[in-house]
Amino acid sequence: MIRIKGKILILTLISAFAVLAGCINQGIPGISVTNTSTPVLNEEVYVKGLRVPWAMDIAPDGKIFVSERIGNIRVINNGVLMPTPWISLDVAAVGEGGLLGLVLDPDFNTNGYVYVAYTYRDESGNLKNRLVRLRNTGTGGVMDAILLDGINGNTIHDGGRVKIGPDGKIYWTTGDAGNAQSAQDLSSFNGKILRLNRDGTIPEDNPFPRSPVYTYGHRNPEGLAWHINTGILYATEHGSSATDELNLIEPGNNYGWPIIRGDETRSGMVSPVIQSGSDTWAPAGATFVNGGEWNNLLLFTGLRGESLFKIRFQDNDPLKIASFERLFRNKYGRLRDVIQGSENIIYIATSNTDGRGSPGPDDDRIIRLTFNN
Numbered sequence: 001m002i003r004i005k006g007k008i009l010i011l012t013l014i015s016a017f018a019v020l021a022g023c024i025n026q027g028i029p030g031i032s033v034t035n036t037s038t039p040v041l042n043e044e045v046y047v048k049g050l051r052v053p054w055a056m057d058i059a060p061d062g063k064i065f066v067s068e069r070i071g072n073i074r075v076i077n078n079g080v081l082m083p084t085p086w087i088s089l090d091v092a093a094v095g096e097g098g099l100l101g102l103v104l105d106p107d108f109n110t111n112g113y114v115y116v117a118y119t120y121r122d123e124s125g126n127l128k129n130r131l132v133r134l135r136n137t138g139t140g141g142v143m144d145a146i147l148l149d150g151i152n153g154n155t156i157h158d159g160g161r162v163k164i165g166p167d168g169k170i171y172w173t174t175g176d177a178g179n180a181q182s183a184q185d186l187s188s189f190n191g192k193i194l195r196l197n198r199d200g201t202i203p204e205d206n207p208f209p210r211s212p213v214y215t216y217g218h219r220n221p222e223g224l225a226w227h228i229n230t231g232i233l234y235a236t237e238h239g240s241s242a243t244d245e246l247n248l249i250e251p252g253n254n255y256g257w258p259i260i261r262g263d264e265t266r267s268g269m270v271s272p273v274i275q276s277g278s279d280t281w282a283p284a285g286a287t288f289v290n291g292g293e294w295n296n297l298l299l300f301t302g303l304r305g306e307s308l309f310k311i312r313f314q315d316n317d318p319l320k321i322a323s324f325e326r327l328f329r330n331k332y333g334r335l336r337d338v339i340q341g342s343e344n345i346i347y348i349a350t351s352n353t354d355g356r357g358s359p360g361p362d363d364d365r366i367i368r369l370t371f372n373n
Contacts, residue, residue: 042369073134130150173193276305312324
């Protein structure tokens with residue numbers, strides 16, 4: 001069932017789990033499972049030896065920028081990891097904190113701007129999160145501006161995803177930092193999706209006047225993606241004791257944490273489009289595919305779920321899910337981010353050196369997926 005703003009929509013969700021998926025997830029409420037074929041993929045380890053990669057983005061010239069939670073931004077050029085970091089930041093890489101989200105400005109070629117979120121310690125030793133703008137010098141990166149600062153941090157639930165939407169605004173997910181009640185407090189920027197202009201000012205059309213808060217009631221959202229055709233925003237979110245979520249995001253909405261979870265409902269609160277039930281996905285990075293075999297499919301990664309999840313919406317309906325597949329289960333370990341490059345190439349970042357995985361000798365890695373034509 002899907003419940004949006006109190007209206008209950010009964011959806012028939014037909015799930016196709018590919019041969020690549022391995023075990024079928026039986027824990028998702030309301031999903032009937034059938035097996036169908038999946039386009040044949042070529043898989044290769046594109047880059048290895050990264051230290052807890054968290055986010056990726058691709059420059060116009062094809063270089064891939066990768067944030068490492070320890071504080072480095074690395075650059076990959078034609079499959080080669082540059083030995084010197086583009087920049088190293090003084091971060092507090094403790095628990096789930098450190099250097100997190102990263103996105104390049106749409107005008108990166110002309111202004112060289114890169115936006116990142118990271119955890120640090122203030123003068124009193126308290127963990128905080130901030131959003132900053134960096135600038136490319138041609139030989140590396142330098143600090144350009146602090147856009148938003150002083151948001152409470154913790155060793156858990158720092159959120160951290162940074163994306164630029166189709167409207168040209170910055171979206172930044174923040175976790176509740178271990179204080180669940182902060183997600184319902186509109187004076188707190190924890191447990192929110194925040195929206196800013198690219199100079200750090202507050203958009204005039206934000207739902208709450210003079211506030212960067214776009215939505216609230218979130219526990220620990222770590223993925224943002226806009227549907228290619230409709231422009232509708234979706235967010236992945238870590239639940240408590242499973243019940244991980246995929247939410248349809250609309251300005252001003254309250255997504256219920258910690259008052260409701262999973263399929264629970266309450267007036268004025270929004271339940272997820274889909275949730276994991278008794279299973280645990282620990283969902284992170286997300287993207288919609290533009291073009292090719294997987295056109296308009298939503299991909300998101302799973303950490304504890306150790307999978308790439310693939311969702312097809314029915315006839316561009318933002319609520320009806322036509323298929324749900326789980327790929328590469330337990331094959332590459334914990335997966336943190338997924339992006340699309342040119343020629344419909346998909347890149348996936350592992351997160352096996354984050355203290356919760358079982359790293360192999362090549363971890364962490366970027367896996368490249370291409371289709372057999």
